[in-house]
Amino acid sequence: MLARQRRVIFLVIDGMGTEAFEQAIASGRAPALxxxxxxxxxxxxxxxxxxxxxxxxxxxxVTGEVPARHGIPGMCWYDRDSQRFVNYGQSFRAAAxxxxxxxxxxxxVNMNSRHLSRNVRTLHEVLHEMGHVTxxxxxxxxxxxxxxxxxxxxxxxxxxPRRRMPEALPGPKEHYFADIITGPSDACNGVLKVRGFExxxxxxxxxxxxxxxxxxxxNAADMILFYLHENDHVSHKEGPKSQVDNLAEADRHVATVxxxxxxxxxxxxxxxxxxxxxxxxxxxxxxxxxxxxxGEVLGEFKQVRPxxxxxxxxxxxxVCGNGRVAFVYLNENRRALLLQKVTDELANCEGIDQVxxxxxxxxNVRSDHGFLRFEQANGEGTADERGNTWRVEGDLGxxxxxxxxxLIRTPEYPLALWRIKSALDLHRIGEIVAxxxxxxxxxxxxxGDHRGGGDHASLHAQDSIVPFLSTLSSxxxxxxxxxxxxxxxxHFRDLVT
Numbered sequence: 001m002l003a004r005q006r007r008v009i010f011l012v013i014d015g016m017g018t019e020a021f022e023q024a025i026a027s028g029r030a031p032a033l034x035x036x037x038x039x040x041x042x043x044x045x046x047x048x049x050x051x052x053x054x055x056x057x058x059x060x061x062v063t064g065e066v067p068a069r070h071g072i073p074g075m076c077w078y079d080r081d082s083q084r085f086v087n088y089g090q091s092f093r094a095a096a097x098x099x100x101x102x103x104x105x106x107x108x109v110n111m112n113s114r115h116l117s118r119n120v121r122t123l124h125e126v127l128h129e130m131g132h133v134t135x136x137x138x139x140x141x142x143x144x145x146x147x148x149x150x151x152x153x154x155x156x157x158x159x160x161p162r163r164r165m166p167e168a169l170p171g172p173k174e175h176y177f178a179d180i181i182t183g184p185s186d187a188c189n190g191v192l193k194v195r196g197f198e199x200x201x202x203x204x205x206x207x208x209x210x211x212x213x214x215x216x217x218x219n220a221a222d223m224i225l226f227y228l229h230e231n232d233h234v235s236h237k238e239g240p241k242s243q244v245d246n247l248a249e250a251d252r253h254v255a256t257v258x259x260x261x262x263x264x265x266x267x268x269x270x271x272x273x274x275x276x277x278x279x280x281x282x283x284x285x286x287x288x289x290x291x292x293x294x295g296e297v298l299g300e301f302k303q304v305r306p307x308x309x310x311x312x313x314x315x316x317x318x319v320c321g322n323g324r325v326a327f328v329y330l331n332e333n334r335r336a337l338l339l340q341k342v343t344d345e346l347a348n349c350e351g352i353d354q355v356x357x358x359x360x361x362x363x364n365v366r367s368d369h370g371f372l373r374f375e376q377a378n379g380e381g382t383a384d385e386r387g388n389t390w391r392v393e394g395d396l397g398x399x400x401x402x403x404x405x406x407l408i409r410t411p412e413y414p415l416a417l418w419r420i421k422s423a424l425d426l427h428r429i430g431e432i433v434a435x436x437x438x439x440x441x442x443x444x445x446x447x448g449d450h451r452g453g454g455d456h457a458s459l460h461a462q463d464s465i466v467p468f469l470s471t472l473s474s475x476x477x478x479x480x481x482x483x484x485x486x487x488x489x490x491h492f493r494d495l496v497t
Contacts, residue, residue, distance in 0.1 A: 005272035015232030017280035020243030029248035032255040046468035050419035053457040057278035064485035068425035071117035094446035124172040135174035135221035144172035187214035209253035282462035286452035323457035327430035351440035370395025
């Protein structure tokens with residue numbers, strides 16, 4: 001069967017946690033996902049990259065690189081080069097403060113064309129060089145070798161900054177994004193008829209399934225990145241408890257694709273499937289005291305504020321809340337004076353889980369359970385479960401870690417040391433990163449939150465553990481999300497040999 005799977009569907013279900021995935025299958029309400037799991041190699045504890053927030057996590061999925069390599073830190077961050085806040089779309093309220101056109105430009109143009117590092121290659125770029133045609137359907141990280149003309153409908157022209165937008169964006173040959181970009185096969189033409197601006201901008205999972213099936217029927221792409229976003233959207237509003245219902249709905253869209261060649265068995269004979277998520281979600285309390293305003297926590301410090309003037313001058317800090325993690329940027333001229341004071345304030349805040357920062361090659365983690373310092377040892381220190389080696393000083397309790405037979409295990413914060421390093425090595429993430437305790441959250445750039453719903457971004461297992469399944473040969477045994485793109489590339493290399 002595997003020998004005939006020349007094409008691949010790379011299915012990403014945004015925010016899907018392993019427990020919800022397994023519950024949906026056990027309930028009998030997700031027969032398509034159940035079919036794929038039963039015909040796949042399945043790993044229930046794949047680990048998402050940290051920060052476990054969509055832009056950073058999806059960039060890792062499509063490049064196979066950690067944030068320190070691909071360059072995307074989160075949904076919101078402070079750009080020291082441009083002296084301004086970057087916001088890929090936290091909320092319409094945030095867009096109102098900064099300007100809708102600026103947010104749209106950051107999301108549609110800058111994230112892929114400027115912020116995603118040129119030192120890494122996306123799955124689309126790698127497979128194109130190997131002679132394969134790829135497709136992307138509604139996925140936010142889409143850089144590829146083809147220029148796709150923007151064709152916004154009347155509704156989008158109200159906010160798209162046409163005078164500052166390029167005529168085209170770099171993407172794969174078959175690129176579909178809402179009803180702004182359409183590939184040459186014109187898949188699912190005329191089906192996107194959703195009322196409401198927010199729905200139109202995001203399109204729908206039904207549209208993504210329709211495009212994916214049409215591309216399969218036309219034999220228009222060798223690899224299709226099929227993205228279902230609605231689970232994450234609903235989970236933010238209603239909490240992770242909604243995910244079994246959400247995945248039952250997503251399952252219908254997966255079934256639409258599996259129906260392409262008459263039977264699910266026949267489709268699987270022809271097409272390989274790789275299925276995973278970018279991150280999971282954890283519940284946020286409906287208690288307003290569990291919503292942190294990091295700006296207020298650091299109220300004694302002068303702060304750069306979002307708006308017209310966002311430059312560091314006399315200010316001490318800039319703060320970017322990203323769900324269940326916050327980035328803090330220090331005035332570079334006073335870093336030595338500010339670092340200890342700011343970390344003290346954050347560590348003394350009730351809802352903050354860990355405070356992290358880097359001193360040269362040493363990484364520091366402070367929490368209620370201890371203070372840990374570590375650095376990479378390059379083969380000479382204590383190993384983690386991924387085989388990385390570390391020199392450790394202090395209390396592993398800061399990451400709920402234990403040392404067993406010279407192996408560092410951190411099940412509550414999976415692969416903690418490696419993921420912390422992979423984040424803090426990115427200068428765009430700021431000097432200090434604070435994670436938020438379970439059931440707590442921090443406000444976004446405009447003061448928004450998901451109280452009573454769900455969120456993610458932290459190092460904790462509840463935000464980080466996702467399912468992974470693959471019908472392709474030689475799947476990774478204990479993968480992180482950075483292992484998915486290389487696994488797909490290897491499948492296409494094997495087709496040649």
